[in-house]
Structure formats: C-alpha cells, structure tokens
Amino acid sequence: MTYKISQIAKIIKAQPGDFINYPISALLTDSRSLTFPEETLFFALVTERNDGHRYIEELYRKGVRNFVTEHPADNADKMIDANFLVVKNTLDALQALAAHHRQQFSIPVIGITGSNGKTTVKEWLYQLLQADYNMVRSPRSYNSQIGVPLSVWQINESTQLAVFEAGISQPDEMGRLESIIKPRIGIITNIGEAHQEGFSSMQQKCLEKLLLFKSCECIIYDGDNPLICDCMEKLCMGTREIAWSKKDRDRPLYISKITKGADSTTIDYTYLQYQQSFTIPFVEDASIENAIHCLAVMAYLNRPVAAIKERMAKLSPVAMRMEVKEGANNCLIINDSYNSDINSLTIALDFQARRAAAKGMRRTLILSDIYQTGLPPASLYRKVADVIVRKGIDRLIGIGPIISDNAYLFNVEKEFYSSTQDFIDLQPSGLFHNELILIKGARDFNFELISEALELKQHETILEVSLDAMIHNYNQFRKKLNPKTKIICMVKAFGYGAGSYEIAKTLQDQGADYLAVAVADEGAELRKAGITMPIIVMNPEMSSFRTLFSYHLEPEIYSFKLLEAIIKEGEKLGVTGYPVHIKIDSGMHRLGFTGDDMPKLLEILNGQTEILARSVFSHFAGSDEKCFDTFSKEQLSIFKHCATQLQSTSKHKILRHMLNTAGISRFTNEQMDMVRLGIGLYGVSPSNTDEGLKTVSTLKTTILQIKELKSGESVGYSRKEVLERPSRIAAIPIGYADGMDRHLGNRNGYVFVNGCKAPIVGNICMDVCMIDVTDIDCKEGDRVEIFGENLPVTEIADILGTIPYEILTSVSGRVKRVYFRE
Numbered sequence: 001m002t003y004k005i006s007q008i009a010k011i012i013k014a015q016p017g018d019f020i021n022y023p024i025s026a027l028l029t030d031s032r033s034l035t036f037p038e039e040t041l042f043f044a045l046v047t048e049r050n051d052g053h054r055y056i057e058e059l060y061r062k063g064v065r066n067f068v069t070e071h072p073a074d075n076a077d078k079m080i081d082a083n084f085l086v087v088k089n090t091l092d093a094l095q096a097l098a099a100h101h102r103q104q105f106s107i108p109v110i111g112i113t114g115s116n117g118k119t120t121v122k123e124w125l126y127q128l129l130q131a132d133y134n135m136v137r138s139p140r141s142y143n144s145q146i147g148v149p150l151s152v153w154q155i156n157e158s159t160q161l162a163v164f165e166a167g168i169s170q171p172d173e174m175g176r177l178e179s180i181i182k183p184r185i186g187i188i189t190n191i192g193e194a195h196q197e198g199f200s201s202m203q204q205k206c207l208e209k210l211l212l213f214k215s216c217e218c219i220i221y222d223g224d225n226p227l228i229c230d231c232m233e234k235l236c237m238g239t240r241e242i243a244w245s246k247k248d249r250d251r252p253l254y255i256s257k258i259t260k261g262a263d264s265t266t267i268d269y270t271y272l273q274y275q276q277s278f279t280i281p282f283v284e285d286a287s288i289e290n291a292i293h294c295l296a297v298m299a300y301l302n303r304p305v306a307a308i309k310e311r312m313a314k315l316s317p318v319a320m321r322m323e324v325k326e327g328a329n330n331c332l333i334i335n336d337s338y339n340s341d342i343n344s345l346t347i348a349l350d351f352q353a354r355r356a357a358a359k360g361m362r363r364t365l366i367l368s369d370i371y372q373t374g375l376p377p378a379s380l381y382r383k384v385a386d387v388i389v390r391k392g393i394d395r396l397i398g399i400g401p402i403i404s405d406n407a408y409l410f411n412v413e414k415e416f417y418s419s420t421q422d423f424i425d426l427q428p429s430g431l432f433h434n435e436l437i438l439i440k441g442a443r444d445f446n447f448e449l450i451s452e453a454l455e456l457k458q459h460e461t462i463l464e465v466s467l468d469a470m471i472h473n474y475n476q477f478r479k480k481l482n483p484k485t486k487i488i489c490m491v492k493a494f495g496y497g498a499g500s501y502e503i504a505k506t507l508q509d510q511g512a513d514y515l516a517v518a519v520a521d522e523g524a525e526l527r528k529a530g531i532t533m534p535i536i537v538m539n540p541e542m543s544s545f546r547t548l549f550s551y552h553l554e555p556e557i558y559s560f561k562l563l564e565a566i567i568k569e570g571e572k573l574g575v576t577g578y579p580v581h582i583k584i585d586s587g588m589h590r591l592g593f594t595g596d597d598m599p600k601l602l603e604i605l606n607g608q609t610e611i612l613a614r615s616v617f618s619h620f621a622g623s624d625e626k627c628f629d630t631f632s633k634e635q636l637s638i639f640k641h642c643a644t645q646l647q648s649t650s651k652h653k654i655l656r657h658m659l660n661t662a663g664i665s666r667f668t669n670e671q672m673d674m675v676r677l678g679i680g681l682y683g684v685s686p687s688n689t690d691e692g693l694k695t696v697s698t699l700k701t702t703i704l705q706i707k708e709l710k711s712g713e714s715v716g717y718s719r720k721e722v723l724e725r726p727s728r729i730a731a732i733p734i735g736y737a738d739g740m741d742r743h744l745g746n747r748n749g750y751v752f753v754n755g756c757k758a759p760i761v762g763n764i765c766m767d768v769c770m771i772d773v774t775d776i777d778c779k780e781g782d783r784v785e786i787f788g789e790n791l792p793v794t795e796i797a798d799i800l801g802t803i804p805y806e807i808l809t810s811v812s813g814r815v816k817r818v819y820f821r822e
Contacts, residue, residue: 001025001101001156005066005083008041011100012068012093014085022066022083027094027153029146031055032509033350035390037063043094044069045146048483049511052090068093091145098149099180105155110163110297111183111216113174113209115192118143118165120290123318125163127443128294128311132303133161134374139343143167148177154343158374166212170198174211185300186213187220187293191227206231218242220296222289223251242296244269253296258288267291271299278312291315316443322351324502324819326456327437328429332361333454334438337447340370342383345440349391351821352438354505361436362394366450368420368441369400381406388412395435399423399445420445428453460733461701462816464788465498467506469694473681474510476692477664485671486513488657490678491526492538493518497739497808498682498697499817501529508533516676520544523553536581545569549578554614558583558591563604570610579614584642586618586635586658595638598645606649615655615674616643624662624687632663636670662687684794684804697808698788699739699815703730703753703780706773715770716762720746727774730758732784735767739810740786741800745769749799752785754778 002023003011009019025039029052034040042064044052056073060082067073068085076084087093102109110125112118119141126137136159138151143165151164166177191206199205206227213219216239221228223243232241244253249270256275257268260283267288268277280291291312298308327333336348345367352363365388373380381403388396388410395413398404404416417423420441428450437454441447478487489512490496495503504515504526516536517523523535524547540548540555542565548555549570557563557580570578582601585592593601605613618639622628636658643656657674659667664675666687679686683696707729715721715729723729732751736742743749745764750757751771758771771784787793793804800807 001104002039005041005085008097009085012085012087012096014068014087014093017084017086019083019085020065020081024066027097027150028059028064029094029150031059032354033346034059034062034064035346035387038065040064041066041068043090044073045090045094046070049478094146094149095176095180098152099182101155102152102180102182105159107155107159108161108185108301109181109183110161110185110187111166111178111181111212112163112187112189113166113168113212114187114189117189117286117290117293118167120287120318121187121189121293122163122165124290124294124315125297127315128298128308129161129301129303130371131307131311134158135161135163136343137163138165139347141165141167145173145176148180152180156374166209168198168208171204171208174208178212178214181212182215183212184215184217185220185297186216186218187297188213188228189293190222190225190289202227203231207234210235210237213237213239218300220244220293220300222292223248242300244292244296253292253299255292267295269295274305276305276309278309280312280315282315282317322348322821323451325451326816327432327435327454328456329433331432331435331437331454333451334436335448335451337439337441337445337451340368340440340442342370342373342380342387345370345384346387346391348438348440349387349393352436353391354509361434363392364395364397364432364435364437365393366397366399366437366439366441366447367403368398368445368447369402371442377402377406378409381409385409385411397423399441399447420447420449424449424453456816460704461699461738462818463498463811464698464700465502465817465819466694466696466698467502467819467821469683469696470498470503470506470681471510472694473683473696474507474512474677476690477661477675477677477680480664480668481671481675486655486657486674488512488514488516488536488674488676489681490516490676492516492522493809494522494813496679496682496697496805497811499819500526501531502817502819504531504533505529513674517553520547520551520553520555523547524551527551527553534579540566549573549575554579554581556581556583556591557611558585558593560597560600560604563601567604567608567610571608575611576609577612578610580611582613582616582646584616584618584639586638586642587631588619588621588635590619592618593642595642598642602645602649605646612652613646613650613654615657616646617657617674617676618642620658620660620663623660623666626666629666632667636667661685662689665689679805682808684808695789695792697793697811699734699786699811700788701732701734701784701786703773703778703782703784704733704768706730706778706780714762716745717765718763721762721770725774727772728776729761730771730773730778730780730784731768732771733768734786735765735769737766738812738815740764740769741796741807741810743800744796747772749796750791752788752790754782755790757791758784 002025004021005019006021024041026036028040028042029045042059060079065082068090070090112121122137136154142151164181168174218240220242223245242253245251246255254270259266264279264281265283266279323335325333334352396410398416407416439447439451489507491500491504494500514534518539520537523537535553537553537555583592585594620632623632639658647654655673659675661678661680683693709727709729711723711725713723734740742764744760747759750759753776756776758773761770761772785791787796793807797804797807
C-alpha cells in the first residue's frame with residue numbers, strides 16, 4: 001500500500017507546509033536499514049541515547065526525500081526537493097500513522113502478549129494457518145513501541161490474517177500498542193519475572209498486559225493460572241473467553257490428558273463437548289503450553305479437526321536465531337533458515353550488510369521460494385531483485401521451482417536449482433571462497449542441510465555467544481546511569497574470550513560511546529573490520545605509536561616516559577590535539593600518575609600541542625567487596641583532587657571516570673562523566689549485586705564415544721582414576737589446549753549433560769577429557785555444556801579458586817565461535 005505525503009501529514013498532524021506529494025510505501029526508523037529511498041518516510045526518533053535528526057543529511061544523500069522531525073532539520077534550505085513533516089513527537093507520529101493504517105482493514109488480527117512464548121506461539125500459528133490464509137506477522141521479535149508500528153505497516157490489500165506480538169517493560173505502554181494492533185483475538189501466554197523492574201507487582205504487570213485485549217472478540221489464556229484469572233475477573237471485559245484448563249471439565253477447552261513419549265507428546269482435549277487428540281513433536285512443558293494456545297486459536301477459527309491433527313504433528317522448532325558461523329574456504333555463514341518472506345529477508349540482509357565490514361568478502365545470498373505473499377510471482381521476485389541489488393548482494397543462489405522460473409528478473413551473478421538436494425549433491429563447500437553467505441529459506445526447504453554442508457568442520461567444540469544477552473546486559477547497566485553518562489565497553493582479551501569484532505559491532509550498533517582494548521594491534525584489527533567508534537588502548541607500547549595514529553586509536557597515558565615519547569612522536573608526524581586518556585594511580589599501585597606527579601604532568605601537558613587530555617581516570621582496587629569501601633572512598637577522593645587540578649588548567653572539558661562494573665552497581669552516585677563496563681557486559685556480576693544479567697558465552701561440545709567399563713579399571717593418563725563400580729565413561733573432544741583447566745580432572749570438576757552434572761574423570765588430556773555418565777541418560781552425539789546457562793562460569797571459577805575472567809579468556813582461539821541474534 002502507498003500513501004501520499006499530504007495524507008500522512010494530516011494523519012500525524014504535522015505542521016502545515018507546501019509538500020511535494022511523493023508516494024510512501026516504506027517506513028524507516030533506523031538509517032542503516034534503508035532499502036527503497038524514493039518511497040521511504042524516515043522518522044527521526046529521539047531517545048535517551050540517540051537522535052535520528054543527525055542522520056537526515058546522510059539519508060538525503062542516499063535518495064530519501066521524506067522526513068518526520070521534531071524541529072527543522074539542519075541545512076533544510078539546501079534540500080529543496082525534500083519534505084519535512086514537523087510534529088511534537090516523532091514516536092507518537094509513527095504510532096498514529098500505523099494505527100490509521102490498521103483501521104483501513106477489517107481482517108481478523110491476533111494479538112499476543114505475555115512474559116514468555118510470544119514468538120513461538122506467533123510462529124507456530126503461522127505454520128498452522130498459512131495454508132488457509134494469506135498472513136502477515138511480526139518480524140522476529142518486533143514487539144516494542146517502535147517494532148509494533150513497523151509490523152502493522154505490513155498489512156496490505158491481500159492480507160487475510162495478521163498475528164502480532166506486543167511486549168511492554170513499564171506501565172502505560174500497552175494502551176499505545178492496543179490502539180495500533182486492535183486485535184480481535186487475544187492470547188496471553190503467561191506472566192513471569194521478565195521486565196518486572198518496571199512494575200510494583202506481578203498483578204500490576206498482568207493487568208497492564210491485558211489492556212491489549214479491550215476490544216477483542218475472544219481472549220485465550222490458561223484458566224488454571226490464578227493470577228491471570230484474577231486479573232481477568234477484575235477487568236470484567238465481557239468478552240468471550242477460551243480459558244483452557246487441565247482441571248476444570250466445564251471450561252470450553254478442557255485438556256483431559258497429556259502423555260509424554262521419548263520425543264513427542266499426545267494431548268487429549270474436549271472442545272465444546274467433542275473429544276479429540278493430537279500429537280506434537282515436543283516434550284517440554286513450555287512447548288505443550290504454547291501448542292494448547294495455538295489449539296484454542298484454531299478451534300475458535302473453526303479449523304477442521306483433521307487439519308489440526310495433521311498440522312500439529314508437523315510443527316517445527318522456532319529457530320529464532322540468526323547464527324554466524326565459520327565456513328570452509330575462509331567464508332562466514334549467516335544461518336537464517338527458519339523462514340522466508342520479504343520483510344524478514346530485508347532484516348536478514350541488513351544483518352549481513354553490517355557484517356561485511358570491509359573484509360573484502362563477497363556477499364552471497366542463498367534464497368528459497370517465498371510463499372504466501374499475495375503477490376504474483378513476477379511482481380514478488382522483481383521486488384526481491386530490487387532489494388538484493390540495493391543491499392549489495394554480489395551472488396544469488398536461488399532454490400525452488402518458482403524463483404527459478406523468475407531467474408530472468410535478477411541482474412546479479414546467479415544460479416538456480418529446483419531443490420535443496422540438487423544443490424547439496426554438488427558438494428557445495430567447494431563452490432564458495434572468501435564469501436559472507438546468508439542462508440535464507442522457507443522451512444519446507446530444509447536449508448539447515450546447506451548450513452551444515454558449508455560449515456567449517458574442524459572441531460566439535462564451540463563457544464556459543466548470545467549477542468542478545470550482551471545487549472540485555474548492556475541495557476541493564478545503562479538503566480542505572482544518568483542519560484548523559486557515557487559508557488566505555490571493554491572488549492580487550494578478544495572480547496573476554498567471546499570474540500572482539502562481533503561484540504564490538506553489536507555495541508557500535510547499540511550506541512555505546514567507547515570501546516577499550518589492551519594493545520594497539522587489537523584496536524587496529526577492529527578498525528580493519530569496520531569499527532568506527534572511538535577506541536581506547538589501555539596498555540600502549542612504545543613501538544605502537546604509528547599504529548595508534550594510523551588507526552586513530554586513543555592511548556592511555558600512565559607514565560612520564562610514555563607521555564614524553566608520544567609527544568615526541570606526534571611532533572615528528574605533525575600531529576596536533578591528539579586525544580589521550582590520563583591514568584591516575586589513586587591506590588591500586590599498578591600504573592598511573594600519583595598526586596605528587598600532578599605539577600610536572602600539568603607543566604608538560606600545557607607546554608605542548610601534540611596531544612590533548614580527552615579523559616582522566618583511575619581504577620578501584622576493591623570496589624566489588626564491601627570490606628574495602630573505606631579504601632574505595634579514599635581512592636575516589638584522591639582521584640577527584642587530581643582530576644580537578646587537571647581540569648583547572650584546560651580550556652576544554654576533560655571527561656572523568658572511575659567506576660568499573662562493580663563500581664557502577666555499588667557506587668552509582670560516583671558515575672561522573674563516564675563509566676567502564678567490563679565483566680558485567682558478559683553476564684558476570686563481580687559483586688553479586690546485579691540481578692537479571694544473562695549468560696553471554698556458552699562453551700559446548702559433544703560426546704564422541706561411550707565405553708562400558710568394569711569396576712577396578714583405570715581411566716586416562718597415569719591411571720589417576722580407578723573405577724570403584726561398573727561405569728559408563730564418555731569421551732568429549734575438549735582438553736587443556738582448548739582452555740579446559742587440568743585441575744578440573746580427577747572428579748574435581750564436572751560438566752552438564754542432559755540436565756545432570758557429570759564428573760570429569762582421570763587426567764584431562766590435550767584434546768580430550770573423560771566424564772562419568774553412569775547415572776545419566778545420554779548417547780554418543782549428545783550435547784555437553786562446559787559452562788553456560790546451566791553451569792555458570794562463576795561456579796567453575798570457585799572450584800579452581802580463581803575468577804571468572806580467567807575462565808572466559810582461557811578459551812582457546814581454535815574453538816569455533818558461533819554468534820546468534822534473536
């Protein structure tokens with residue numbers, strides 16, 4: 001659908017103006033996601049951390065001519081062919097436009113809210129109903145105040161059913177989303193602790209979520225959940241309810257029996273007095289609950305019992321991740337092979353584009369047929385062809401009969417195959433070299449087989465890195481700070497073992513202010529990979545000055561020798577006003593200038609022009625332990641005194657920072673101008689005061705072999721382990737060369753297998769270690785967690801009498817890193 005600018009101006013109540021009446025079909029809130037500039041309306045959103053107005057000139061150069069702003073844009077007089085729709089609040093305007101768009105359609109819309117399961121229920125409904133309706137749904141987890149309007153904008157004349165998620169984190173948010181979604185059918189999945197910090201009680205949060213359903217014809221929920229039932233009763237909506245129950249036979253949907261097998265579950269139910277059953281290929285309680293929600297929707301929509309039974313049996317897991325993996329022949333693989341539609345394709349192409357990162361890699365797209373768009377194939381693939389050209393794709397591999405029939409529409413290097421198997425038969429790993437490959441396919445095409453075929457299979461052990469968890473942790477600490485306080489994110493030591501580039505790129509996208517690395521070469525590698533944000537080098541070497549200047553890396557200055565050397569090098573190269581960061585030794589006694597050094601330091605700094613103090617900082621010796629608080633406060637006093645002296649002789653503002661991760665939580669009022677976020681970013685609370693942090697890094701491997709051994713037999717080098725009973729001993733491909741500390745051997749440590757702790761037996765070898773799985777139901781090929789969600793890195797550190805930093809940074813470079821985003 002398209003709107004004219006004059007229509008939009010009225011809808012969002014923009015200030016009157018003489019507008020050029022361009023047609024608009026695309027809404028944009030992130031300047032990096034531009035696809036169709038000539039049809040795009042950009043909303044310059046203003047947040048605590050960013051201001052969309054700063055990107056207007058860049059977007060204008062790229063062809064965008066329509067902008068919604070909160071004030072006149074800079075240099076607007078030079079953009080004479082552009083429209084500027086000035087409003088009081090750009091987010092309000094975005095939501096008003098989406099709400100108006102929704103009102104143009106009388107189709108059934110399903111709104112889903114709850115603490116967990118929203119995305120799974122949404123995707124399963126799409127799997128179950130796409131054969132009956134031309135559907136649109138929220139892309140991935142687009143359920144926020146910004147994501148919901150962008151989701152609803154997808155509805156067009158061919159849409160027959162829409163499914164949207166709605167997520168909130170504080171009161172007074174759901175009413176805004178309800179006016180945009182206007183669902184006819186509502187589902188509340190459950191109520192948990194997620195985002196509880198914004199609410200005074202669980203009941204308040206539940207009542208807020210239920211506001212999504214005030215105009216619904218039917219509300220679906222767990223009738224055995226006392227909190228949801230109580231809140232439904234309080235609201236007295238007078239709406240038809242399908243409150244399913246495992247206990248109350250009088251409920252319209254009664255779950256009479258749940259029978260779990262080894263890898264499937266059969267659910268017997270009665271709906272309006274008719275008894276039926278179906279089977280799903282899952283056994284987890286959460287999956288069963290999600291399937292029952294979907295059953296209620298299908299029953300309400302009068303889907304045939306036979307269709308329910310057949311489709312439930314074919315439900316597939318919802319792979320909500322875009323994984324980044326190493327491929328053969330110096331390739332990188334982005335695996336997004338769980339769905340394929342034009343909207344999610346655009347999102348995935350954005351993800352790919354942001355990771356090309358000047359590595360000289362070609363961008364390749366492997367794409368299947370796209371289903372259920374409501375567009376004629378020629379129109380659909382003409383649009384796809386346009387998108388992939390705009391996103392810089394160099395090579396297209398199309399798989400499926402429909403995309404193959406439309407091959408003539410694509411003007412890039414291309415090849416086409418009728419099926420996934422036809423492509424796999426070519427042994428595709430040899431067809432790619434130095435390429436960034438996006439795999440994007442509809443579920444029926446089983447593109448996970450392509451991902452497996454292209455992966456670099458050098459090791460069974462991987463470090464899985466959740467970029468979403470890291471973003472969550474960043475925002476957890478961000479909430480503790482004043483909006484204007486800057487954050488330095490520590491990515492030294494290869495991103496605490498997680499891999500510095502992907503971490504840095506994600507932090508750059510999140511609007512972090514600085515990165516910090518240990519040495520100049522680390523910073524140079526990030527620059528080569530496309531990181532443009534400011535980077536501090538914490539331990540610069542005398543030999544690294546040329547690298548610092550060449551890659552615009554900002555060094556820490558901690559001694560007179562280093563200070564005088566960099567000034568001399570700057571003078572030689574004609575450098576002036578180069579930013580540096582002055583380190584004060586306030587009591588840690590590692591590196592830095594002392595209070596007695598200040599007169600000489602000020603004299604040198606004020607007597608030259610080559611460098612400029614951008615910040616001054618110090619480091620706590622014991623901010624994570626309460627017993628050192630008196631000493632920490634003395635350090636703060638010393639630092640502030642030195643910082644004041646430094647500032648007194650400078651004409652420009654010098655940023656001050658003292659707080660590390662523990663300091664952010666324990667001395668929040670001392671945040672000054674900046675803070676340094678380190679281990680907390682990676683999900684570890686050094687002071688055990690930070691609740692709600694998520695695990696970022698999970699070290700996993702697999703069981704290679706299981707042996708049945710008799711009592712009295714020995715295991716491993718030097719026969720350190722002699723079995724005291726008949727045992728099942730599994731070998732796993734991880735050893736001390738991978739970062740597995742040898743002190744964990746001989747039953748000092750353990751790993752996690754299928755929900756159980758398995759002791760490590762015998763001496764740990766270079767590449768392999770053995771575990772006792774006698775009492776664990778497992779088989780060869782099963783996953784083993786070395787540390788992660790089930791076995792926190794802090795627990796391993798306690799066993800070894802060390803700190804989590806050492807565990808994380810000890811993971812060998814030969815262990816493959818796999819990154820994923822929801």
